[in-house]
Amino acid sequence: MMNDSLPMVATTDQPGLPVIEVSHVSTRFGRAVVHNDVSLTVVRGEVFAIAGGNGSGKSTLLREIVGLLTPTAGLIRLFGTDSRELEESDGRPLHRRFGVMFQGGALFSSMTLAENVAVPLREHTHLSPGIIRDIVALKIALVGLPQDSAVKYPSELSGGMRRRAALARAIVMDPELLFLDEPTAGLDPMIADGFDELLLHLKRLLGFTVVMVTHDLDTLWRLADRVAVLGNGRVLGMGTMEDLTHSNDPVVREYFHGPRGRAARLQYAGTVLHQE
Amino acid sequence: MDDRKQQAAVALMEGRTLRCRGAWTLPEVAPVERVLRGMVWPSTGSLRFETSGIHAFDTGGAVVLHRALTEARRRGCEVTIEGLRSEYAQLISLVASNWGAVAADVTPQRNGIERLNASIRNRLAHIVQGLAFMGESSSALLRLFVAPARIRWRTCLNSLRVDGVNALPITGLLTFLIGVVIAYQGAEQLRKFGTNIFIVDLVGISLLREIAPLIVAILIAGRSGSAYAAQIGTMKVTEELDAVKTFGLSPIELLVLPRVLALIVALPLLTAYADVLGVFGGMLIASNQLNVSFAAFLSRFDEAVALRHFLIGIGKAPFFAAIIALVGCYQGLQIRGGVDDVGRHTTISVVQSIFLVIIFDAICSILLNWWDL
Numbered sequence: 001m002m003n004d005s006l007p008m009v010a011t012t013d014q015p016g017l018p019v020i021e022v023s024h025v026s027t028r029f030g031r032a033v034v035h036n037d038v039s040l041t042v043v044r045g046e047v048f049a050i051a052g053g054n055g056s057g058k059s060t061l062l063r064e065i066v067g068l069l070t071p072t073a074g075l076i077r078l079f080g081t082d083s084r085e086l087e088e089s090d091g092r093p094l095h096r097r098f099g100v101m102f103q104g105g106a107l108f109s110s111m112t113l114a115e116n117v118a119v120p121l122r123e124h125t126h127l128s129p130g131i132i133r134d135i136v137a138l139k140i141a142l143v144g145l146p147q148d149s150a151v152k153y154p155s156e157l158s159g160g161m162r163r164r165a166a167l168a169r170a171i172v173m174d175p176e177l178l179f180l181d182e183p184t185a186g187l188d189p190m191i192a193d194g195f196d197e198l199l200l201h202l203k204r205l206l207g208f209t210v211v212m213v214t215h216d217l218d219t220l221w222r223l224a225d226r227v228a229v230l231g232n233g234r235v236l237g238m239g240t241m242e243d244l245t246h247s248n249d250p251v252v253r254e255y256f257h258g259p260r261g262r263a264a265r266l267q268y269a270g271t272v273l274h275q276e
Numbered sequence: 277m278d279d280r281k282q283q284a285a286v287a288l289m290e291g292r293t294l295r296c297r298g299a300w301t302l303p304e305v306a307p308v309e310r311v312l313r314g315m316v317w318p319s320t321g322s323l324r325f326e327t328s329g330i331h332a333f334d335t336g337g338a339v340v341l342h343r344a345l346t347e348a349r350r351r352g353c354e355v356t357i358e359g360l361r362s363e364y365a366q367l368i369s370l371v372a373s374n375w376g377a378v379a380a381d382v383t384p385q386r387n388g389i390e391r392l393n394a395s396i397r398n399r400l401a402h403i404v405q406g407l408a409f410m411g412e413s414s415s416a417l418l419r420l421f422v423a424p425a426r427i428r429w430r431t432c433l434n435s436l437r438v439d440g441v442n443a444l445p446i447t448g449l450l451t452f453l454i455g456v457v458i459a460y461q462g463a464e465q466l467r468k469f470g471t472n473i474f475i476v477d478l479v480g481i482s483l484l485r486e487i488a489p490l491i492v493a494i495l496i497a498g499r500s501g502s503a504y505a506a507q508i509g510t511m512k513v514t515e516e517l518d519a520v521k522t523f524g525l526s527p528i529e530l531l532v533l534p535r536v537l538a539l540i541v542a543l544p545l546l547t548a549y550a551d552v553l554g555v556f557g558g559m560l561i562a563s564n565q566l567n568v569s570f571a572a573f574l575s576r577f578d579e580a581v582a583l584r585h586f587l588i589g590i591g592k593a594p595f596f597a598a599i600i601a602l603v604g605c606y607q608g609l610q611i612r613g614g615v616d617d618v619g620r621h622t623t624i625s626v627v628q629s630i631f632l633v634i635i636f637d638a639i640c641s642i643l644l645n646w647w648d649l
Contacts, residue, residue, distance in 0.1 A: 096303060109614025126306035127336070128313065134339050135302075137378040138371060147377050155614050173302055174334035205370055206335070 017044050018077075019177055019209050020065060025074030026233075027060060034060050035071070036233035044176075047203070047210040047223050051255070052230035058213040059103075061230070062181055065211070066100055079177075096124050098177040099170035103185065105162040107154040107169070113140070114150035117169045124173060135172065142205070143168040144198060160191040164198070171202065180212035184219050196222050217256075217264035222271075229255060241265075284308045284337075289326075291318055294344075297329030300337025312344050317351045328359025338367040342375065409606045413536070416528045431534035439500040439535075440542030444549065446499075447492050451550035454491060455483060455557025463565045472566040473576055479558030480581035488550040489589045490637060493596035496543060497629040501604035504535055505625035508608025509618040517609075527609070536601040543597035544590050551586065584649060592640055596633050603629040 020042040027035040034057040042048040050058045063069045065076055067086030076083040081094055099120075107116045117136045121127060127135070140150055143164040154162055163183070170178060183199065184192035196219055203210060214220060220227055221241055228238040229252050237244050237252040245256050245265065255261060284298035286308045300308065317323075325345070330337070348355050360368070371378075386394070420427055462478040508531055511517050517527050555577075562568040568576075607625035611617045 110616035121302070125302050125336070127302075127309060128306075131309055131336075131339060131343070134343065134378050135336055137380075138335060138339060138374055141374040141377040142370075147380050153614075155612065155617075174336065205366075 018042065019044050019079060020211065021075075021077040022061070022065065023075050023077075025061070025064065025071045025076060027057065027064065027069075028072045033233050035230075038074070038230070038233070038235055040228050040235060040238060042209065042211055044209055045207070046225040047212070049220055049224035049227045050211070050213045050230060051215055051220060051227050052236075053215070053255070056230040057233065058215075058230055059181055062179060062211070062213050066098065066179055096120075096173055097175055098179060099173060099175035100179040101163075101166045101170040101181065101183065103181040105154065105166040107162060107165055109154050112151050112153055113145070113157065113165050113168075116154070116165065117172050119169070120173045136168075139168045139172050140165075142171075142202060144194075160187055160195075163187065163195065167198070167202075171206065171208070174206060174208075176208055178208045178210050180210065180214075182214055182216075183212055184214065184216045189218075192216065192219070199223060217261055218267065221264050221268035241268075286311050288315065292322065293324045293326050295326045295329065296341070299332035300330050300340065301332050301334045302336035304332075305337050305340050309340050312340065312347075315344075317348050318353060320352055322354040322356065323348050325355065325357045326359060327357060327364075330360070330364065333361075333364040333367060335367060335371065338364070338371045339378075342368060342371045346375075405610070406606060409609070410602065412528055413532055413602060416526065416533055417536075420529075420533060426529065427537070428530060428534045431530070432538050435535050435538035436542055439496065439503075439539055440546060443496060443499060443542075443546060447495055447546050447550050448553045450495060451483070451488050451491055451554040452557040454487060455479060455554035455559075456561055458482060458487070459558040459561035460565070463561060467566065472562075472568055473572065475558065475562045475566055475568060476573055476576040477580045479555060479562070480577055481585050483554040483558070484551050484581065484589045485585040486589070486637070486641075488554050489547045489592050489596065490633070492543065492546050492550050492593070493600065493633045494630055496539070496546070496597075497600045497604075497633065498626055500535075500539065501600040501629045502622045502626050504601065504604030505608040505611075505622045506618055508532075508605055509611035509621055512609065512611050513614060513618065532602075532605040532609075535605060536598060539597040539601040540594045543600075544593040547590055547593040551589065588640075588644065588649065592637065595636060599632045599636060600629045603632065 018041045020040075022038060022040045025035050025038045026033075038057075038061065050061060052058050060069065064071050065078065065083060067078075067083045070084060078086070079094065079097060086094060107113070108119070111119075114133075114136050117139055118132050121132045121135060125132075137147060137150065140147060145161060145164050145168065149157065149161060149165075154165070157165060167180075167183075170180075180199075184195050187195060199210070200223060202208075210223070212219075212223075224241060226239060227241060227244055229236045229244065229247075229249075231251045236249045237247045241256075244252055245261075247253060247256075256265070284300050284304045284307060286297070287295050289295055296308075298304065298308075325341075327341075345355055345357075357365075459475060459479050462475055463472075466472055466474055466478070508517070508527075511531075517531075520527050520530055559570060559573050562573055563570060604625045607621040607628070611621050
């Protein structure tokens, strides 16, 4: 009876259909070339990771996909719609379908945690305050925050709690698509592991597609179905983590075969064996 | 299926069956929620939730449905659910398993006396903190007199330029206009009595003794006091102040004292400059409206306006400066939270410093009156 793979929101889209199509995107800031002909596709239901070194344009690509930046050339389609339309007012139904968790949390500092999480509900629905309160409390419970933190302000929360609060705000509208910018950066290993588990758990429960930018190799091994490695403005390699470790590209090899890469892989292999 | 595009709806059939249809999702479920809130539930017996018509469901729909279920149970109904898809049932059980946490009311409830108590404690703590800050600043200032080499000349001079020199145009223009206004208002009355020459007394004494120092102080409180609060507050939010402390440096010595010293120097100078322009404004109107020539004005000025009026006005300025700079810096250091705390404390710094400046000025007036000055 329990079937995890069924989508919770019955729509006409089926699993395996592209949710995001990035085709031939180039980005230049002045004379600095960030992307040079980047193409990739994210399909429904997968966890897609964008990896790469510092300054490889990972976060820029994410910002372009969610419509905060416009690429110099090329086309980005989100649910089949040109992402440039996100800036226009009729892009709002599209905004409801995805949630973004920013790196620093980007919680509104003048609001309590509960008010922060309630913002999308207040803006996008006509629900009564009582129901909004219940949905907010549910989402706060789902990300594993204690309920008494709901009345606290972001400045009163620890870094890990702020990250969870940002996740609660990103998933409050039950988005089909969740963007995560460096979800585990700056968290201690224990909390980062917990965060990975939490993401997997919520993905099973709520059935969203995840696109994340990260260079946390442990997170990549544990969560990502497919990974695109950016470097020199191009996609250097794309596939499962196992595929990428056999890549011929020197940068990708270095990325995954450095001491940290090997350690993360061994640890992942260990957990898989342990579970079996 | 024809109910694909159906809106979320709910209806009570024959008093025993609740038919739920349509997309029970966050953007669509609001009308259903309104109907359910006004629903008259049967008080006893069985109630059937017919849910096979729900074709889209998310946590929002689950919360609404779960609330309806608990409400019906609370009224004493025997509730059964029929036709709910298994993946939707999972969402319902997800909501149910977290309902304990959801239903817990976490808003702290305090009665009137507790609130009063908290607010009094809060205020007392503020007074104590303010006094502590005054003490710290004074002792740091005394230390500087012992070891003047530790004065931060660069910050001091920079502050002198930004808060003194750059304020010249605006203070000059404002006091000039104030001089014009006072002379205009006085001219009307003085002409009635034919005592035109007393315009000199009116403009000279009121400007030099009271108005120029006050106007300059209020202007600088808005211009520099607020800037101090915002600068120091932002440094606090971005942990720059903590970095300063880890170098073994004192934020008071590094940030507060240079600003206080610079303003104590700048404000009397600005006041003297404002005096000149204010009197000049009055002089223009006197010659224009009252036929008091510049020469007559200036010779009368010598007799009528005693030196003490100028000295009292200038003498108050350093105290105003200390109040403005200390309040601004203190409010900056009080900032704890984030962005909007900066705005709040900046506003408080301006209001508080103007308030204290006027109080101080009033006390001065009373005391000087007692001493017949």
